[in-house]
Amino acid sequence: MNIVRQDFEIVVGDADGVDTLIQQFLQDLKYPRVTLFCTGNAPRNKLGNWPVQPVASRHAPGSRAYFTAKDLAMAEAADSGLMIWDARSSGTLSNVIELLDRKKYCWTFVDTQQVFHAVKGAAALEALIGYMTPSARRQAEARIGLGKKMAALSSREQQMSLLREDVHTAQSSYASA
Numbered sequence: 001m002n003i004v005r006q007d008f009e010i011v012v013g014d015a016d017g018v019d020t021l022i023q024q025f026l027q028d029l030k031y032p033r034v035t036l037f038c039t040g041n042a043p044r045n046k047l048g049n050w051p052v053q054p055v056a057s058r059h060a061p062g063s064r065a066y067f068t069a070k071d072l073a074m075a076e077a078a079d080s081g082l083m084i085w086d087a088r089s090s091g092t093l094s095n096v097i098e099l100l101d102r103k104k105y106c107w108t109f110v111d112t113q114q115v116f117h118a119v120k121g122a123a124a125l126e127a128l129i130g131y132m133t134p135s136a137r138r139q140a141e142a143r144i145g146l147g148k149k150m151a152a153l154s155s156r157e158q159q160m161s162l163l164r165e166d167v168h169t170a171q172s173s174y175a176s177a
Contacts, residue, residue, distance in 0.1 A: 003082065009033045011053075011074050014043035015067070018084045023047040037077075039070040053077075064091070064143075075099050081106030087113075087131040090140040097149050100125060122154040 003010065010026065013019040014036055026034055027048040034050040036043055039057050046052065057069035071091070075081070075098035085092045085108050092108075096119055099106045105120040110131050117128050129137065129146070140146040 004029060004031055007033065009035070011035050011037055011077050013070060013074060014038040014045050016045065020045045020047065022084075035077075037070050037074050039067050067091075068094075071095050072098060075102055075104070078104065080104050083108040084111060085109065085128075086111050087133070088136040088139070090136075090143040090146070093129070093140055093146070094144045094149075096125065096128070097144075097153065100153055122150065122157050125150065125153065 004026075010031070010033060012022050012026070012034060023034075023036070023045065024047055031048075032050075034048060035053050036046055036048070036050050037053045037055060038044065038046075039055050040061065041054050043052055053073070055070045055073045057066045059065035059069070071094070075095065078099065081095065081099045081104065083092050083096055083106055085096075087110055096106055096108060100119065100121065105118065108117045108119055108128055109115070110117055110128070113131060117124070117131075119125055119128055129140075129150075132140065137146065
């Protein structure tokens, strides 16, 4: 409701489940500032009279890689994200990571705990992953290479931190001179 009250533009997917529930919620409110993203020419689910942003994919229709094209386009279009997560879905977790890779943050509602979790960096992502069972974590490792993605994100954050320190030190040196 905060998003709606602030009259933000919303991008939403076309998948069964949460995407469709969000579409229903926005349709019930008659909220007009929505763009529906889908892979291919036609959405799987479209409940409102909103514009559709079709996304091309070179992968086999119906495959995980096929639908990932839509997820990547949504991460690019969004300023930030709101995810509803069951603490198992590697697809949702991958979408959180895609936002972080683009230096964008998201709020994740962890359904199993009924809590919102702000994810703005590697440490917050690690805390979010803490909600997963060992089995779900192994599945995310197999499906999306979770460990590699976490390591890359953490490494990039460390490099950026060192760069900021170097810039700050250089600025301080120039100010002293």
